[in-house]
Amino acid sequence: MKFYIFDVSYEVEMHKPVILMWSIDEKGRRVLLKDPRFRPYFYVIPMNEADIDDLKRKILTLSKPKSPIISIDIQKKKFIGKEITVLRVTTVLPESVRSYREEVKKLKEVKDVLEADIRFAMRYIIDKDIKLNSWHEVEVRSKGRDPKYRVEEVFEVLSDPKAVEGKDEKPKLRQLAFDIEVYNKDGAPKAERDPIISIALVSEDFKEVKIADNKNDRELLLYFRKRVLDYDPDLVYGYNCNKFDWPFIIERAKLNGVSIDVGRKVGVPPSTGAYGHVSLPGRLNVDVYDFAKDVYEVKVKTLENVADYLGVVKKDERVIIPGHEIYKYWEDPSKREILKKYNLDDALSTFLLAQLFVPFGEQLSYLTGLPLDQVGAASVGFKVEWYLIRVAYKVDELVPNRVERRAQSYKGAIVLRPRRGVHENVAVLDFSSMYPNIMIKYNVGPDTLVRPGEKYDPDEVYVSPIGHMFKKKPDAFFKISLTQLLKMRKEIKEKLKSLDPESPQYKLLDERQKAVKVLANAHYGYMGWSHARWYCKECAEAVTAWGRELILKSIELARSLGLEVIYGDTDSLFVRYDKEKVEKLIKLIQEKLGFEVKIDKIYKKLFFTEAKKRYAGILEDGRIDIVGFEAVRGDWAEVAKEVQEKVIELILKEGNTDEAIKYVKDVIEKLRKGEIDIEKLVIWKTLEKDFSEYKTEPPHVVAAKRARLKGYEFKKGDKVGYVIVRGSGKLAQRAWPWFMVDKSKIDVNYYIDHQVIPAAMRILGYFGITETSLKGMEGGLWTFLRKKSRGR
Known part of the structure; x- marks a missing residue:
């Protein structure tokens, strides 16, 4: 079947x-x-001088009745490229593998024990190529x-x-999104104290919300369980549900004596699994937030911000209630309908975002073997690693153990200092999969790296620009993996040409090729990731060295053709666009350097400051593209970002500094009159450390501590939103959680002097505009500056 x-x-x-x-x-x-x-197993690497038969007998003496060792097989495998003899030890119960590992490792004839930490279900997926x-x-x-x-x-x-090859159509999957609202009068909601007051559910077949009549949420929990079981979804969606909604529901269910076994195994409640995801047996619980985290254009990834940016539910089309005021809408019966609408809008936003993210997640799952509910929660490093483990099994390569090590830095990609100012007609040339192709071309991997003292034939190695050497044969493990991925992507893209872009098969394969690209491009970064099983710092720094060399040689070729090079960054070159010369350059790079390059973007106008990785341009279709400025950074207030975006637009689209100056002055005037919403004055900053680790207390730490006194919880990794209020003393002492401040207390001058004007001056400073002029200075000097800016 x-x-x-x-x-x-x-x-x-x-x-x-x-x-x-x-x-x-x-x-x-x-x-x-x-x-x-199927049975669990692990591998034992004997010492070189060990008697294999004697070692087998010793391992068998460790066998225990609860989970006996049922076989020990001698096998030939490769480990970091070298062929070795190993013992494959098979037992009965998966949980016994780790205890056997510790006992076997103590035997003096044993060099190491491998693959004892691969989870049993994943072991099955890998071995059976599911x-x-x-x-x-x-x-x-x-x-x-x-x-x-x-x-x-x-x-x-x-x-x-x-x-089954070629059967790409998906069955109809039942999908259900949910969202809860919690009573939070005393700060951050705590499950042991605060009840759930509203639950919203959205599927393709219904949208509904149930609100609590009182603070006893038992009835709400029973309703939630019944509706999930009645609808019987395959996919369950939430937004930040692994960290908030599910833990809250589970704890409230315990306190109310309610069984919340909403999975497909009767009597088994939700539980936290690998990577912190919540598991519902027989269903896939997908936290949409795990995918939203990769939308780098949105710096504060609230549900409404992400849904608004991606256009699924615009902010002006939905109800928004500040989180700290939710309880007020429940306490006031006349406002409960607003709360219901807010709750339902959240669930609907979650459902619609899932339609965008989940098809890609399914294809990452298809490639890595990680189930969909885990693949989003796992870091990119773990995604790549599970794919590599699948490849390793197929080529008889043993998987190294994970080793705790400190992260080590190394010289990265080349980034040229840009040519400051406004440039017209600029092409961005992008090297297709630069790092993966370098790894393939030079056979880079820990298994081909020539180690210190190791003998080698000078004619049989590739030597990197910084001296690291890699054997030309056999193919590196990473080369095998990358070659498979790039071949797979090429075949998929070829197949897409024959399909209707609106067909389900096209959409599925298009998401698959995107997933393949993500995994391929992450191989390089994986080698330098300190948690990687196949960690290789020398490999990573050799790849960046070859990358730097490739960019510099490409610049030489561009200049030899008379092309003006404006900027270069990692795997991209910015040149003045001359169609004929650019086409010649692309051909030369391919012929002389052996790498494929293509035109990625063409800017009608492009503005650079003197800083690297900071530019803004207007594309051929009229879109504004901003990189590195405050407008795309999360630690500036929204008002500063808006000002900078508008100034860039006025300068690039209309070339009008007068209008830009007028606009900035209007914003300053609105700030002084208190006409800017407080939400636009919030500065968001992440807690990078635990509170105890901060030797000095920056503003966001002071604000977080003030919020904690009111019952709000903050921990390492959380974003803190704060505003600056009037008063004396250091800036940090004037930082308060934004939801604890009345707008009348805002220090308007701080936002003018340290947010709006600096953001505007990043652009306007180049045109000779001064800070003083933006603050409203009139007279001769003002007229002079306006004339000067027009002349420039």
Whole structure:
């Protein structure tokens, strides 16, 4: 039979592990495939002089009745590129693997123990080459219905699942988004004290919200459980639900004595799994916030900000209630309908954002083997690593253990000092997958790196510009992985040409090629990530050295053609656009340097300050593109960002400094009159450390501590929003949480002098405008500056 497998877990039955594959059959029924045949194992690397048979006997003496060692097999594997002999030790219970690892490691004949920390369900996905969120063919025997599971039929697996090639259409998945509102009169809501006062649910079939009549939320929890079970979704969406909604629901359910087992295993409540995600057996709980974090253009990633930016629910089309005032709308019966609408808007925003993010997440899951509810929560490093582990299994390469190590810096990419000012008609040339292609061309990897003292043939190595050497043969493990990915992407893009862009198959494959690109481009960064199993600092710094060399040689070629080079950054060159010469340059780079380059953007106008990585331009289609300025940074107030964006627009689109000056002066006047909303004055800053680690207290730390006194919780990694109020003393002592301040207390002069004017002057300063003129100085000097700015 054919099954669409979307999640894999396991349970122990009769003292033996059973793999559970949560699936949908071709009739659209929710079914469960149970495979009782798979067993956990790990690898033992013997010392060079060890007697293998003697070591096998010693390991067998460690066997325990609860989970006996059932086999020890001698195998040939590769480890960091070298062929070695290992023992594969198989036991019964997955949780016994780690205890066996510790005991085996103590044997003097043992050099190391590997792959004991690969989770059992992931081990199955890797070994059986399961491609999640896709169709597989499996030999099965029907077991009928089972009251332990909320599925229509249970099957016993009789053969290894095989992926069905070419069957790309997805079955219809049921999706449900939810959002809760919590009573928070005393600051940050605490589950042990504060009840849930409203729950909203949104699916393709219904939108509804239920509000509590009193502070007893038992009825709300029972309603939530019933509606989830009745609708029986495959995908459950929340926004920051792993950190807030689910922990709150779980704790409130305990306090109320309510069973909240809303998964497909009867009696099993939600639990926190790997990477901090909340697991619902048989369903995929997807925290949409995990994907929204990658929308770098939105610096403060509240649900309404992300939904507004991506256009799914605009701010002016929905109800917005400041978080600290939610309880007021519940306490006042006349305002409860507003609260309901707010709650429903949040759930709807979550549902619509999921439609944008989840297709990409499904394809990352397909490639890495991480289930969809984990793939968003895992860092990019872990995503790459799980993909590499899948590749390693196929090429008989053993997976290194994770080692705790300090992060080490190394020289990075080249960034040229830009040519200051406004430039017209600028092309940005982008090197396609520069770092992956360098890694492939020069066979870079920890397994091909020539280590100090190691013998090598000078004709059989690639030498990096900083001296690190890599053997030309055999293919590096990373080269194998990257070659597969780039080939896969090329094949997908070729297939897309024959498909209707509106067809479901096109959309699925397009998301897959994006996921492939993300994984390929992350291989380089992974090598320099201190948590990486295949960590290799020498590899990472060699790649950046070759990257720097490539950019510098490309600049030489550009100048030899008479092209004006304005800027260069990592894998991009900014040149004055001359169609014929640029086309020649692209051809020369390909022929002489062996790398593909293409035109990424063309700016009609482009403005640079003297600073690197800071520019703004107007694209051919009229869009404004801003990089590195306050307008795209999270630690400036919204009013400063708006001013800078508008000034850039007026300068680039209209070339009008007079209008820009007038606009800035109008904003300053509005600030002085108190006509700017307080939300636009909030400065957001992340707590990079625990409170105890700060030797001095910057403004956001002072503000966070003041909020904590009122019951609001802040911890390392949280963003703190604060405003500056009038008063004496250091700036930090005048920083207050924005929701604890009346607008009349705002220090307007601070926002004029340290937010609005500096943001505007980043641009206007180049045109000879002074700070004094922006503050409203009139007379001869003002006229002179205006004339000077027009003359420039």
